[in-house]
Amino acid sequence: MEADWIWGLGGGLLIGLGGAVFLLGNGRIMGASGILGGLLDGSGRSNAAERIAFIGGVVLVPLLIALVTGHAPVTHVTSNAAVLIGAGLLVGIGTRIANGCTSGHGVCGISRLSLRGIAATAVFMLAGILTVAVLRQLLGVI
Numbered sequence: 498m499e500a501d502w503i504w505g506l507g508g509g510l511l512i513g514l515g516g517a518v519f520l521l522g523n524g525r526i527m528g529a530s531g532i533l534g535g536l537l538d539g540s541g542r543s544n545a546a547e548r549i550a551f552i553g554g555v556v557l558v559p560l561l562i563a564l565v566t567g568h569a570p571v572t573h574v575t576s577n578a579a580v581l582i583g584a585g586l587l588v589g590i591g592t593r594i595a596n597g598c599t600s601g602h603g604v605c606g607i608s609r610l611s612l613r614g615i616a617a618t619a620v621f622m623l624a625g626i627l628t629v630a631v632l633r634q635l636l637g638v639i
Contacts, residue, residue, distance in 0.1 A: 516605045523547075528601025529555060530592035575639045580632075591621065 519527035532548045535541025541548050562568075575581060592598040595617050597606070602621075606614015632638040 512600060512604055513608075516600065516608070520605065526601055526605045527551075528597050528605065530589075530598035531601060534593070577638070580639055591624075595621065 516527040519525065529551075532541070532551050536545060536548050536552070588598075595602065597614075597617060599618070599621070602611075602614040602617040607618060629639070
């Protein structure tokens with residue numbers, strides 16, 4: 498039996514726990530795009546060390562898990578580097594347009610019953626579903 502759902506469940510629990518700790522510890526919403534955006538545009542200079550530690554954890558923990566388990570968690574998505582790079586750029590653009598990402602709107606926004614977070618999550622989930630359907634089923638890209 499496939500056990501990929503366990504990785505998703507564990508990751509979801511860790512993101513939720515991280516959001517709760519971030520909110521309780523800092524009094525701010527944990528939104529990964531806002532944390533990274535503040536580093537890139539300079540608006541987060543006052544707490545740059547905290548932002549760097551957060552982004553470092555987001556990048557290093559999956560690498561550590563892959564090293565420990567010998568399992569790269571995203572190898573089954575696609576081997577096409579151009580698709581992965583394009584997807585990353587589109588996600589980055591989308592998070593700036595939406596003023597937030599899945600961690601800010603989806604995890605923290607919905608848990609606070611934010612209408613803006615619920616609406617943003619519904620829109621990006623629908624866009625993701627449609628994108629995968631078109632790229633996989635119609636175009637055969639992924």
